[in-house]
Amino acid sequence: MNRLTTSSGAYDLTRFPEDPRDRLRAWDAADEYLLRYLDGIDAEPVDLAGTVVVLGDRWGALVTALAAHRPVQITDSFLTQQATRANLARSGAGAGAVRLLSAMDPVPDRIDVLLVRVPKSLALLEDQLHRLAPRLHAGTVVVGTGMVTEIHTSTLTLFERLIGPTRTSLAAKKARLIFSTPAASPVRGDSPWPRTYELPADVGAASGLAVTNHAGIFCADRLDIGTRFFLRNLPRRQGPERVVDLGCGNGVVGTAAALADPGAEVTFVDESYSAVASAEATFRANAGPDAKAEFLVGDGLSSVPAGSVDLVLNNPPFHSHQATTDTTAWSMFTGSRDALRAGGELWVIGNRHLGYHVKLRKLFGNCEVVASDPKFVILRAVKR
Numbered sequence: 291m292n293r294l295t296t297s298s299g300a301y302d303l304t305r306f307p308e309d310p311r312d313r314l315r316a317w318d319a320a321d322e323y324l325l326r327y328l329d330g331i332d333a334e335p336v337d338l339a340g341t342v343v344v345l346g347d348r349w350g351a352l353v354t355a356l357a358a359h360r361p362v363q364i365t366d367s368f369l370t371q372q373a374t375r376a377n378l379a380r381s382g383a384g385a386g387a388v389r390l391l392s393a394m395d396p397v398p399d400r401i402d403v404l405l406v407r408v409p410k411s412l413a414l415l416e417d418q419l420h421r422l423a424p425r426l427h428a429g430t431v432v433v434g435t436g437m438v439t440e441i442h443t444s445t446l447t448l449f450e451r452l453i454g455p456t457r458t459s460l461a462a463k464k465a466r467l468i469f470s471t472p473a474a475s476p477v478r479g480d481s482p483w484p485r486t487y488e489l490p491a492d493v494g495a496a497s498g499l500a501v502t503n504h505a506g507i508f509c510a511d512r513l514d515i516g517t518r519f520f521l522r523n524l525p526r527r528q529g530p531e532r533v534v535d536l537g538c539g540n541g542v543v544g545t546a547a548a549l550a551d552p553g554a555e556v557t558f559v560d561e562s563y564s565a566v567a568s569a570e571a572t573f574r575a576n577a578g579p580d581a582k583a584e585f586l587v588g589d590g591l592s593s594v595p596a597g598s599v600d601l602v603l604n605n606p607p608f609h610s611h612q613a614t615t616d617t618t619a620w621s622m623f624t625g626s627r628d629a630l631r632a633g634g635e636l637w638v639i640g641n642r643h644l645g646y647h648v649k650l651r652k653l654f655g656n657c658e659v660v661a662s663d664p665k666f667v668i669l670r671a672v673k674r
């Protein structure tokens with residue numbers, strides 16, 4: 291746990307899942323720069339009256355420090371929401387001090403202050419600004435913040451095009467602020483999201499499927515080559531069974547499993563609201579409106595009952611910070627072992643160099659290579 295001190299107080303903040311060994315802070319210089327600017331330490335204080343919306347707050351540091359202004363947080367991440375809840379509770383902010391909305395929820399009707407922690411995904415920023423911009427008015431204060439490495443010309447072009455005239459501050463501790471003034475009559479067009487693409491013809495039961503992708507999800511523009519290899523080598527099973535597509539993204543893996551085995555009932559799980567919405571759209575478009583399936587936003591398999599699952603299909607996340615990534619894969623494998631019934635199987639795809647077989651053998655006492663190519667390996671572990 292680390293302490294963030296601002297002019298409004300000191301806050302003990304953590305990320306989620308909370309890990310006492312985790313030295314990473316739950317905020318960074320970009321969050322501090324924005325809070326300092328709002329406090330008026332560098333200039334006049336900003337009037338935080340009316341509806342304050344905070345977009346892209348990573349671990350809830352911004353809304354916790356601004357809780358007195360009863361902000362609305364908009365995030366695509368369930369993990370962010372969990373961190374925010376814990377940080378708010380620890381700060382003593384009363385229940386309801388902050389309204390938590392997901393990226394898929396309807397946005398507030400009128401926004402007086404819009405604070406944007408620039409997200410990692412430009413597509414998510416584009417889609418969210420499309421949703422929020424019509425709710426701004428001439429007097430809305432819009433301030434963005436990000437590390438210098440996260441703010442590109444394309445980022446500023448988005449603010450300029452979707453909100454109005456935009457400038458940036460000087461850099462401080464490698465962070466920068468973005469100031470936009472809502473244009474009187476902007477020409478924005480429609481959001482290009484969600485997007486649909488068609489799968490190639492060589493991916494088994496998923497061949498030719500139309501896949502829906504909301505902004506910011508994994509491989510929203512094209513099929514990932516690892517997923518493609520997974521689709522070509524999915525288990526061939528028949529009969530009534532409960533299958534989980536763990537970390538489902540746009541849902542291609544679980545949809546392929548459901549189409550290949552009509553007796554299977556698939557649960558799609560992801561920590562991204564947009565991913566789960568994409569998976570639901572992909573499944574419904576291909577399996578039909580009445581096909582049975584479950585769609586869960588959550589942290590891994592934490593809400594799936596122990597011993598209830600026959601098969602888990604998993605392509606773990608690998609893009610984030612290495613330490614975080616390893617932790618997530620490990621907790622997905624541990625969660626799978628708990629959720630599986632005796633005899634149930636976990637199938638995992640990963641880059642060869644990630645060494646998932648070591649983890650699986652440690653957890654399950656067995657692990658076999660089902661398929662491999664020069665880059666990827668598909669592993670199977672059975673719960674004994």
Ligand SMILES: C[S@@+](CC[C@H](N)C(=O)[O-])C[C@H]1O[C@@H](n2cnc3c(N)ncnc32)[C@H](O)[C@@H]1O
Nearest residue numbers: 508517537538539560561562589590605606607
């Ligand atoms: C490599 S992508 C795989 C997506 C899809 N299954 C595929 O193969 O194309 C990993 C997915 O795991 C999700 N994820 C990351 N951390 C998670 C967590 N703690 N719980 C559930 N899903 C998570 C990400 O949002 C992402 O959609």
